[in-house]
Amino acid sequence: MTGALGYVETQRAVVASADDPLVLRGGRELPYVEVAYETYGELSPERDNAVFVCHALTGDAHAAGLHLGDKKRGWWDNLIGGSRAVDTDRFFVVSANLLGGCSGTTGPLSLDPATGRPYGLDFPQLHMSDLVAVHRRLLAHLGINRLHAAVGGSLGGMQVLQWAMDVPDQIDRAVLVACSSRLSAENIAFSAVAREAIMSDPQFHDGRYVDHGVVPAYGLKVARMMAHITYVSGEMLESRFGRRRRGGEPSFDVDFEVESYLQHQGTSFVARFDALSYLYLSRLLDYFDAFADPRAEALRGCATRFQITSFDSDWRFDTGQNRRIVEELAARGHDVDFAEVHSPHGHDSFLLEPPGYHERIREFLR
Numbered sequence: 001m002t003g004a005l006g007y008v009e010t011q012r013a014v015v016a017s018a019d020d021p022l023v024l025r026g027g028r029e030l031p032y033v034e035v036a037y038e039t040y041g042e043l044s045p046e047r048d049n050a051v052f053v054c055h056a057l058t059g060d061a062h063a064a065g066l067h068l069g070d071k072k073r074g075w076w077d078n079l080i081g082g083s084r085a086v087d088t089d090r091f092f093v094v095s096a097n098l099l100g101g102c103s104g105t106t107g108p109l110s111l112d113p114a115t116g117r118p119y120g121l122d123f124p125q126l127h128m129s130d131l132v133a134v135h136r137r138l139l140a141h142l143g144i145n146r147l148h149a150a151v152g153g154s155l156g157g158m159q160v161l162q163w164a165m166d167v168p169d170q171i172d173r174a175v176l177v178a179c180s181s182r183l184s185a186e187n188i189a190f191s192a193v194a195r196e197a198i199m200s201d202p203q204f205h206d207g208r209y210v211d212h213g214v215v216p217a218y219g220l221k222v223a224r225m226m227a228h229i230t231y232v233s234g235e236m237l238e239s240r241f242g243r244r245r246r247g248g249e250p251s252f253d254v255d256f257e258v259e260s261y262l263q264h265q266g267t268s269f270v271a272r273f274d275a276l277s278y279l280y281l282s283r284l285l286d287y288f289d290a291f292a293d294p295r296a297e298a299l300r301g302c303a304t305r306f307q308i309t310s311f312d313s314d315w316r317f318d319t320g321q322n323r324r325i326v327e328e329l330a331a332r333g334h335d336v337d338f339a340e341v342h343s344p345h346g347h348d349s350f351l352l353e354p355p356g357y358h359e360r361i362r363e364f365l366r
Contacts, residue, residue, distance in 0.1 A: 003081040004073070005065035005088065010036050012104060015137035018113075022134065025127035031113050035138050036061045036104025037096035040080060041088035043144070050144045051086055051365070052135065052171075053095040054152030054159040056350075057281050058273050060103035063095035064088075076153075078353050085362040086151060094142065098159075099134040100126050100281050102274035109210065109274055120276065121207035126284045128162040129295075135159075136167065149173040149365050153350035154317065155281070157308075158288055161325065165295040168302040175361055176308045178350040180321035181290040181328060187316065190230055191282040194223035198275045207276060220275045221266035228265045233313040233346035291328045299332045307337040307364045309357060311349040337364060 016022035016033035023029050038061045043050065053063050053076065064080035066073055080086045080093055097105035100123070108123035115122075139145070150171045152160040157179030164174050180187070198204060201219030205212050229237075241258040254260050290296060306329055310322035319340045326336045343354035350357075 003083045004077065005040055005081050007068050008038055008040065008062075008065035008074075009067070010038050010061055010104060012036050013138055013141045015134060015141060022130075022137070024124055024133075025129045026125060028124040030106065030124070032110075033099065033106045033134060033137075034104070034110075035096055035099075035106075035134060036101075037094060037138060038062060038065075038074075039142075040064055040093040040095075041091050043092040043142075047144055048146065048148060049091050050139070050142075050147050051091045051093045052139070052147050052150045053080070053086070053093060054135075054150060054156030055095070055098065056152075056154035056156050057285070058269070058278070059098075059156070060101065061095050061097040061105075062103075064093070075351065078351075079358060079361070085358040086365065087362075091148065091365070094138070094144075096135055096138055098155075098281065099131050100277055100284070102277040105134070107274070108207070108276035108280055118208075118210050120210075123276070123280065126280060128159060128284065128288050128290075129166055131159050131284075132163045132166050135163075136170075145170075147171045149175060151175040151177075151361065152179070153177040154179055154347065155285060158285070158290070161290050162288075164302060164304045164306075165290065165293065165298055168298045169304060171304050173364060174304050174306045175364060176306065176322075176325065178309065178311055178314055178317050178322070178347055179325070180317045181325045182288060182292070183285055184321065188286050190227065191286060194227055195279055195282060197222040197226070198279060201275075204275070209275070215270070216275045217270045220270050220273070220278065223278060224269035224273075225262045225266040228262060230316045231347045233315070233344060235313060235344045236346060239344070290325075296328070296332070299329065299334070301333065305337070305364075306334055307360065309338075309350075309360060310340045311343045311346070311354065312340055313342075313344055314347045314349060316347040 018031045021029040021031045062074045063076045064074035082089045097103045100107045108119045112119045150160045157176035198219040201216035203214040204216040244257040310319040326338045343349035
């Protein structure tokens with residue numbers, strides 16, 4: 001596989017302690033924060049070639065390469081590697097799991113030092129700035145003061161935008177793909193239904209399901225099945241599944257192929273993600289409203305260059321939502337590199353390789 005990375009390892013770093021707690025935007029403190037991350041490529045002697053990759057809602061630190069003994073490559077493996085758009089022959093790439101996640105970074109399943117039990121719903125509500133603060137601490141741990149670029153799709157792109165607002169000029173190039181500066185009512189509605197499915201599951205136990213040795217698998221599965229429909233396009237579902245059936249008499253069993261596809265998506269998701277992390281990170285998105293944040297004014301005069309890409313079949317974070325970011329940045333003096341890319345794959349296009357998409361990022365990072 002040309003340009004593909006070989007075996008990689010997930011590392012961990014402690015970035016907050018009792019002597020140096022993480023003070024959240026809402027005022028609460030986390031006395032211990034650990035971050036899971038991966039790196040690809042070599043940091044230059046001048047430490048000026050770092051690219052930070054920010055993942056989407058249900059992503060993790062494993063963005064590229066292979067873990068030993070695993071067959072599944074990183075979620076953005078087609079973008080990151082030697083001679084790829086994010087070229088590891090040139091750049092030192094850092095990919096880290098989000099605060100509130102469930103893949104090695106401190107989140108609601110982590111132990112609360114005050115009680116010795118998992119936080120559960122006692123974990124504090126998060127702001128996008130809190131995700132940025134943790135990843136900035138990780139950069140400090142790695143001895144990196146400035147980024148050549150930060151690249152993110154969906155929630156990842158929103159984090160990049162917040163980062164540019166919180167710390168103007170720490171990022172030379174900000175790459176935002178298929179994202180929004182504030183969720184539409186429709187988006188909030190979808191997330192509300194997903195959370196209701198999780199919290200109504202009898203196995204949720206008010207967020208204390210770990211104490212009972214169970215997980216709210218049914219609710220989490222339904223949440224993912226519904227959410228996944230919003231990540232793809234009607235065109236993709238029609239071309240791939242249409243009205244094909246398994247056959248037999250009409251029943252309430254899984255019959256249509258599209259039903260089987262969603263069942264698979266839901267079941268596989270339960271095996272890799274946590275219900276509480278889903279609640280916290282989806283709720284964080286609901287409250288995100290970048291340009292209503294006073295910190296947005298810091299973008300005036302900021303030297304960061306912005307590239308924004310949308311996809312014409314993405315109805316979750318449609319082109320209009322991406323254009324709003326362009327307009328808000330333009331109002332603050334930025335000449336934004338923007339394009340709508342054709343793709344039949346909906347929101348998930350940012351994980352794929354529609355023509356022209358990777359080429360845009362390659363040129364921008366160059």
